[in-house]
Amino acid sequence: MSEANRCGPVGLLESQGVTFDETQKALFHETGILCLRGLIPRNRTLPVKERILEELTRLRLRENGKWQTKKLESVSLFQVATKIGQLLRHHPAFDEVIPGDLIRALNVLGGCELSAGQAHPQILVTPPQKAAWSIPEVGWHVDVATRDVIPGIQVFVLLDDVAPHGGGTVAIQGSHRARDLAPTAERVLEMSGKAGDVYLMDMRVVHAPSINATKNARMMLTARYLNGKARS
Ligand SMILES: O=C(O)CCC(=O)C(=O)O
Numbered sequence: 001m002s003e004a005n006r007c008g009p010v011g012l013l014e015s016q017g018v019t020f021d022e023t024q025k026a027l028f029h030e031t032g033i034l035c036l037r038g039l040i041p042r043n044r045t046l047p048v049k050e051r052i053l054e055e056l057t058r059l060r061l062r063e064n065g066k067w068q069t070k071k072l073e074s075v076s077l078f079q080v081a082t083k084i085g086q087l088l089r090h091h092p093a094f095d096e097v098i099p100g101d102l103i104r105a106l107n108v109l110g111g112c113e114l115s116a117g118q119a120h121p122q123i124l125v126t127p128p129q130k131a132a133w134s135i136p137e138v139g140w141h142v143d144v145a146t147r148d149v150i151p152g153i154q155v156f157v158l159l160d161d162v163a164p165h166g167g168g169t170v171a172i173q174g175s176h177r178a179r180d181l182a183p184t185a186e187r188v189l190e191m192s193g194k195a196g197d198v199y200l201m202d203m204r205v206v207h208a209p210s211i212n213a214t215k216n217a218r219m220m221l222t223a224r225y226l227n228g229k230a231r232s
Pocket residue numbers: 081082124143167168169170207208209210222
């Protein structure tokens with residue numbers, strides 16, 4: 001498995017804005033993915049995690065701090081996060097997580113003007129699944145079909161620590177250039193790390209949900225920023 005730690009130096013949330021150095025730009029163009037460790041402070045991720053836990057309690061997916069996942073039993077392991085995402089109510093705190101400075105810096109990284117693809121970010125939650133982790137055999141996809149120019153950049157924020165095999169989104173490095181790359185252990189990058197870490201992904205990169213084989217819920221937030229000039 002490709003170590004997420006290898007995907008780039010710590011990102012900088014400077015008062016004058018987020019900047020990418022040449023190494024980070026080269027890594028993004030080569031692999032289609034860039035990791036910015038510790039970009040977002042905990043005082044932005046923690047309130048969102050708390051709102052999600054409240055929502056899960058309202059939905060009776062959690063009771064007295066324990067998961068109640070019986071009602072999800074008919075849902076495939078790889079569809080659980082999508083199902084929970086549909087049930088969760090939006091909270092304004094979700095809109096406050098991704099800093100404006102990062103969104104502006106995406107234009108530089110993508111080399112084009114990007115704009116939000118959705119009204120609000122999407123929440124990705126996977127409860128512990130009591131299943132063995134392996135590289136997924138199903139679920140690999142791209143969200144847009146455009147191949148010739150970068151169609152957009154998807155931002156993934158870890159709202160809580162996500163351990164390896166803890167349900168983080170998996171992505172095939174280099175698949176923005178060659179879509180048919182097989183998901184081998186060397187190529188597949190698991191979006192794991194600490195709360196506040198951010199992954200940026202060229203939207204041509206083939207990616208998939210993965211099993212959460214740990215005892216902690218996977219909590220991430222994602223938003224897509226689209227290149228208006230790209231056509232599917
Ligand atoms: O991590 C996941 O649950 C899947 C995320 C995904 O496929 C997407 O956001 O397009």
